[in-house]
Every structure is written in C-alpha cells, then in structure tokens.
Amino acid sequence: MKKFFANVGHCFRKLKTAIASFWLYRIDPIFGWIGKVLTHNFILRIENARLTLFSFIRLKVTRKRRESFYGLMFVMLWILGYLVFTLYPMFYSLYLSFQEAYYSLQEGVKSTYIGFQNYLNIFRSETLLPLFGTYLGKMLISIPLIIVFSILIAILINNPIKMKGFWRTVFFLPVVIASGPVIRELQAQDATSLPSLQDSALLSYISENLGAWLANPLEAILTSMLQILWYAGIPILVFLAGLQKVDKSIYEAASIDGASPWDRFWKITLPSIMPLVSVNIIYTVVTMSLFVEPGGILDIIRTHMLVGAPDSAFWFGYGYAAAIAWVYFLLMVIVIGIFVGVLSIRKKDR
Amino acid sequence: MKISRKSQFRLKIRHFLFGMSFTDGFLSKFIIYVLLISFGYIYLYPMLFMVVTSLMSVDDLIDPGIRWIPSALQGVNYLRALEVLQIPGSIWETTSYVLKVSLSATVSSAIIGYGFARFDFPLKKLMFVLMLATFILPSQVTMVANMLIYKNLNLMSTQWSMVLPAIFGQGLNAAIFILIFYQFFRTIPTVLMESAEVDGATHLQIFRKIAIPLAIPSLVVVFLFSFVWYWNETFITGLFVGGTVTLPLKLQAFRSAYETLFPPGTPGAELNEAIMMAGNVLTILPLLVLYFFAQRSFVESIDRTGITG
Numbered sequence: 001m002k003k004f005f006a007n008v009g010h011c012f013r014k015l016k017t018a019i020a021s022f023w024l025y026r027i028d029p030i031f032g033w034i035g036k037v038l039t040h041n042f043i044l045r046i047e048n049a050r051l052t053l054f055s056f057i058r059l060k061v062t063r064k065r066r067e068s069f070y071g072l073m074f075v076m077l078w079i080l081g082y083l084v085f086t087l088y089p090m091f092y093s094l095y096l097s098f099q100e101a102y103y104s105l106q107e108g109v110k111s112t113y114i115g116f117q118n119y120l121n122i123f124r125s126e127t128l129l130p131l132f133g134t135y136l137g138k139m140l141i142s143i144p145l146i147i148v149f150s151i152l153i154a155i156l157i158n159n160p161i162k163m164k165g166f167w168r169t170v171f172f173l174p175v176v177i178a179s180g181p182v183i184r185e186l187q188a189q190d191a192t193s194l195p196s197l198q199d200s201a202l203l204s205y206i207s208e209n210l211g212a213w214l215a216n217p218l219e220a221i222l223t224s225m226l227q228i229l230w231y232a233g234i235p236i237l238v239f240l241a242g243l244q245k246v247d248k249s250i251y252e253a254a255s256i257d258g259a260s261p262w263d264r265f266w267k268i269t270l271p272s273i274m275p276l277v278s279v280n281i282i283y284t285v286v287t288m289s290l291f292v293e294p295g296g297i298l299d300i301i302r303t304h305m306l307v308g309a310p311d312s313a314f315w316f317g318y319g320y321a322a323a324i325a326w327v328y329f330l331l332m333v334i335v336i337g338i339f340v341g342v343l344s345i346r347k348k349d350r
Numbered sequence: 351m352k353i354s355r356k357s358q359f360r361l362k363i364r365h366f367l368f369g370m371s372f373t374d375g376f377l378s379k380f381i382i383y384v385l386l387i388s389f390g391y392i393y394l395y396p397m398l399f400m401v402v403t404s405l406m407s408v409d410d411l412i413d414p415g416i417r418w419i420p421s422a423l424q425g426v427n428y429l430r431a432l433e434v435l436q437i438p439g440s441i442w443e444t445t446s447y448v449l450k451v452s453l454s455a456t457v458s459s460a461i462i463g464y465g466f467a468r469f470d471f472p473l474k475k476l477m478f479v480l481m482l483a484t485f486i487l488p489s490q491v492t493m494v495a496n497m498l499i500y501k502n503l504n505l506m507s508t509q510w511s512m513v514l515p516a517i518f519g520q521g522l523n524a525a526i527f528i529l530i531f532y533q534f535f536r537t538i539p540t541v542l543m544e545s546a547e548v549d550g551a552t553h554l555q556i557f558r559k560i561a562i563p564l565a566i567p568s569l570v571v572v573f574l575f576s577f578v579w580y581w582n583e584t585f586i587t588g589l590f591v592g593g594t595v596t597l598p599l600k601l602q603a604f605r606s607a608y609e610t611l612f613p614p615g616t617p618g619a620e621l622n623e624a625i626m627m628a629g630n631v632l633t634i635l636p637l638l639v640l641y642f643f644a645q646r647s648f649v650e651s652i653d654r655t656g657i658t659g
Binding site: 067078082085092108153165168171180191192229230237302321336 | 634
C-alpha cells in the first residue's frame with residue numbers, strides 16, 4: 001500500500017516536473033515573446049533614426065524614406081481606389097469578355113468559357129458594325145472641325161475687342177448645361193442642326209450621291225452640327241489661355257521685319273499653340289466618345305448587360321457587353337493614336 | 351513736300367479701315383465682331399430655341415409663321431413641367447446628392463494631388479501616368495465588375511455607389527481634378543512647408559494649415575466643375591444610384607412621368623414640345639444660376655490646370 005502511494009507520488013512528481021518543464025520551455029517563451037512584443041514594440045520600433053519591422057527588417061530612417069512614406073500615405077487613397085474600382089474591374093471585364101456570362105440572383109455571375117465568340121459576334125452583328133464605322137467616320141471628320149473652330153474662336157476673342165469676358169462666357173456656356181437628356185431633347189426637336197442647313201438640299205444630295213460609309217457619318221455630323229460645335233467649349237478656353245501666354249514682343253518683332261498677319265498666324269501663333277492641340281484632341285475625343293446617345297454603342301452595351309439572360313436570343317449578357325466595351329475602348333485609343341501620331345509626324349518634318 | 355488735301359483724306363480713310371498693322375483697323379474689327387456675333391448666335395441657338403419654344407402654345411407650335419416670338423406667353427407649360435419634375439423637392443434632392451459626391455471628389459483629389467506634387471516615392475511616375483490614363487477609360491469597361499462589387503457590398507441603388515469611388519479618387523473625371531491640384535501644389539514654394547516642418551508640424555498639419563488655405567481658388571474651381579459634371583452625368587448615376595435621383599434623370603423619364611400625371615386623353619393636357627422644352631429649361635436653370643454667379647471661376651479654370659505651361 002505504501003509502495004503504491006509512493007509510486008503514485010513518484011508519478012505525480014514526475015508529471016509535475018514534466019508540466020513544469022513544458023511550461024518553462026514551451027509556454028513561457030510564448031508569454032515572454034508576447035510580453036516582448038508588447039513592451040519592446042516588436043512589430044514596429046523606432047530608435048535613433050532606425051526603424052525595425054518584426055525585429056529582422058531593419059531600415060535606416062532617412063529623410064527621403066520618411067518623405068516617401070508620407071507621400072504614399074497621401075496617395076494611398078488613390079492606390080486603393082485604383083486597385084478596387086479600376087484595375088480589378090478592368091481585368092475582370094477582360095476575363096468576362098471571353099466568357100458567356102449572365103447574372104442570376106441566386107448564384108451571382110454564371111460564366112462558361114467560349115473563347116473569342118463574343119468578339120466574333122460583334123463583327124457578325126448587323127447593328128453594331130455599322131455603328132462602329134459611323135463612330136470612326138464621325139470622329140475623323142468632326143475632331144479636326146472642332147479643333148479648327150476652337151482655334152478660330154480663340155483667335156477672334158484674343159483680339160483687342162470689347163466685352164472679352166462676355167464672349168468667353170458665351171462660348172463656355174454649353175459645358176455647363178450640356179447633359180445627355182437635354183441634348184437628346186434638343187436633338188428630338190431638330191434644334192442641334194444649323195437651321196439653314198436643315199432646309200437646304202445638301203443633306204439629300206449627300207445621302208444620294210455618296211457611299212453609305214461616307215454619307216452616314218457626314219449626315220450624322222450635319223444634323224447635329226451645333227451639338228458637335230458645343231464640344232469646343234473647353235478647347236476654346238485652352239487655346240485662349242495658350243494665346244495669352246505668347247509673348248507680344250515676338251509679334252512686334254515680326255511685324256517690324258515685315259511679316260503680314262497671315263505669316264504671323266502660321267509662323268508664330270500656330271506653332272506656339274501646337275502643343276495644346278494634342279491635349280485638346282484627347283479631351284474632345286474622350287468627351288465625344290463617352291456621350292451616350294440613345295441607340296448608340298454605349299446604350300447597346302447597357303442593354304446587353306441589363307436585359308441579358310441565358311434564354312435571350314438578342315441580348316448576350318455581361319460577357320458580350322464587356323467585349324463591346326473593350327472594342328470601343330480600343331477604337332478610342334486608336335483614334336487618339338491616329339491624331340496624335342499625325343501631329344507628331346508633322347513636327348518631325350519641320 | 352506738301353501732301354495734297356485729297357491724298358491726306360485718302361490716307362486717313364485707309365488708316366481708319368486698315369489701321370497701323372491691319373489688325374487694329376475698323377475693317378478687321380468689323381469682321382471680328384460679325385464673326386463673333388454669328389458664331390455666338392449659332393452657339394446659343396439651341397438655348398434660345400429652348401426658351402422660346404417653352405413659352406409657346408400648341409397653336410404657335412404648329413403655325414409655321416411663328417418662329418421666334420410667341421403670340422402669347424404660356425405659363426401653363428412651366429406649371430405642368432414643375433409638377434412633372436416635382437420641383438422644388440427634386441431640386442433639393444439633386445443638390446444634396448450632387449453636393450455629397452462633388453465635395454468628396456474635391457477633398458479626395460486635393461489630398462491625392464498634394465501627395466503627387468509634394469512627395470517623391472517609388473513608382474510615382476508610373477502611378478501618375480496610370481492616374482492620367484483613367485481619364486480615357488470609359489466607365490462602360492469597368493461598370494460590369496463595379497456593379498458586382500456594389501452588389502456584394504449591398505451598395506447598389508444607394509448614393510454610396512457614387513460617393514465611394516469619388517472618395518477614392520476614381521470618380522467622374524477625377525484625373526482632371528487631381529491634375530489641377532497637382533499643378534497648383536507644385537507652384538507653392540517648398541520653403542514654406544519646410545519651415546513649418548522645422549517648427550515641428552506634421553505633414554497632416556502642413557496640409558491642413560498651409561496647403562489647403564492656399565489652394566482655396568483651386569478648390570472652388572474643382573468643386574464647381576465636379577458639381578456641374580456630376581449634375582449632368584446620367585448614365586452611371588442612372589445605373590448605380592437609381593432611375594430618378596437627379597433632375598436630368600427625371601427629365602429623361604419626362605414622357606412617362608407626364609403620362610401618369612396627365613393620362614393621355616385628358617382634355618387640354620396633351621404632352622407637346624413646349625412642355626418638354628419647359629422641362630429642359632427648368633432642368634438647366636439651377637446650373638445657369640450657378641454659372642451666372644461663379645462664371646469667373648469657371649472661365650479662368652483652364653489657367654489653373656497649368657497645361658498651357
């Protein structure tokens with residue numbers, strides 16, 4: 001009996017030492033470690049211009065590094081937003097454009113891989129393809145028109161005339177009031193085309209005598225001439241600001257040397273505002289492309305997205321919408337590229 | 351040599367017409383004014399048309415002899431349009447929504463622009479280029495995924511779905527606003543900030559106490575532009591926030607709203623162009639008032655973007 005108790009006691013003591021040693025060697029260091037983290041700032045420690053992260057990344061805190069840290073903190077807002085609301089959605093829609101994707105309330109987006117089918121469908125589509133053609137034609141004709149018009153107006157306003165501020169106000173007004181529905185209503189009333197143009201036989205002449213590829217964009221431009229000129233609001237101001245920066249003494253020197261106003265325009269005025277042309281082209285292309293016309297490409301994208309259902313024969317859902325959006329974006333980039341490219345070629349020649 | 355009276359007179363006439371260097375003569379002035387007035391007329395033609403048509407009666411609309419001056423001013427058109435657009439309530443609604451979005455866009459782009467302008471950090475150039483590139487990215491490319499994000503966050507059909515991107519610098523035309531602040535903060539001498547730093551101010555304090563008070567003109571410009579652009583934006587707003595949040599969206603649904611208020615067949619209350627145009631005028635009226643008061647800031651905004659060098 002005594003032996004048994006002694007045995008139990010022995011076991012108990014052994015267990016006690018085992019627990020104690022386990023505590024000492026296994027658990028205690030953890031507490032110690034936690035304590036160290038809490039007391040010694042394990043995660044981030046700054047002492048004497050030395051920053052220690054997790055006690056093994058050691059950085060010297062220089063002024064440059066601190067500045068860049070604060071800079072990143074200021075821009076962090078944008079970085080997060082860009083990743084979440086722009087970069088991820090871009091990749092996601094690129095991914096979707098290779099899928100047949102529909103939205104259902106129960107399962108979210110259901111998608112199956114179909115390769116380039118969506119893109120092929122765009123090029124087979126009878127409604128979309130002419131729209132893309134018209135878009136390109138409209139851009140190629142109306143952008144130079146807007147640029148020339150805004151340079152003309154800017155030069156007119158830049159002359160020493162009365163009520164300069166009034167004219168600037170007038171030509172900037174459309175930027176403030178032009179919203180989609182308002183322009184649509186005006187278009188419905190034929191108020192966006194030049195009144196005299198509407199009555200003339202020019203429109204019917206164009207549609208009868210030119211091929212559809214040229215007649216369609218031309219007609220679209222002529223019937224919404226004013227709407228197109230309304231896009232010049234901001235370019236006019238940009239050119240005006242550029243013109244006001246040109247040194248007056250250059251003009252004086254040129255006219256003393258016998259340059260006519262015509263020469264002065266081509267040799268002084270135009271080269272000095274040339275850098276602004278590409279800025280304005282980019283701005284105008286973007287604002288014109290992003291205007292949502294009823295029945296236009298952007299409107300069709302929306303309908304495909306919203307109406308699309310697996311059993312629909314006409315509306316191809318999210319994937320198709322994403323594919324159209326990407327093709328449209330690429331076209332926009334190409335248009336910008338063409339214009340900026342043409343400008344830079346001219347620059348090299350000189 | 352004596353100049354004869356006749357040739358003196360001729361010289362005077364020539365001076366009067368062509369001036370010293372052609373551009374300051376009467377003739378060129380005359381051409382300039384004629385061109386400006388005619389282009390100004392072309393520019394304002396839709397506006398004039400809108401206002402005049404909105405005051406016409408049905409008979410005036412049909413009558414081809416009446417183009418600019420209505421035979422009698424029809425205030426009824428405006429009363430109907432007011433009722434359909436639910437003004438004044440909807441003006442307050444639109445303004446409060448647009449204020450929320452545009453204020454958050456303004457504040458966030460000021461912070462981001464300050465970060466880009468004042469500090470140097472790795473990949474800054476790349477980020478700046480990407481930031482500018484978001485300007486040409488159509489929202490249609492990203493809207494599918496954004497819609498899913500908002501759906502998962504339960505923000506669909508709430509104003510948060512517009513406010514949130516604005517806070518994170520991804521709102522409407524955010525690239526332009528950030529660029530405006532970037533250009534402005536570059537012009538502030540860094541000595542000013544450094545002296546504050548030496549006195550022990552943190553970067554946040556410098557931003558709040560020095561940079562923001564100096565940037566008030568830029569803040570005003572950015573706020574005005576984002577106000578106007580968000581007011582006029584209908585595609586994304588209609589998709590994310592809802593069909594009838596803002597006045598332009600209400601205008602878009604004008605026909606159906608009119609028909610529910612005055613069912614077709616109601617005697618003397620058929621929808622006509624005049625009422626539509628009255629709706630248009632009422633929609634742009636708040637912006638016109640804003641433009642009237644803040645016209646200078648709008649027009650001088652371009653200088654602040656600094657793109658003219």
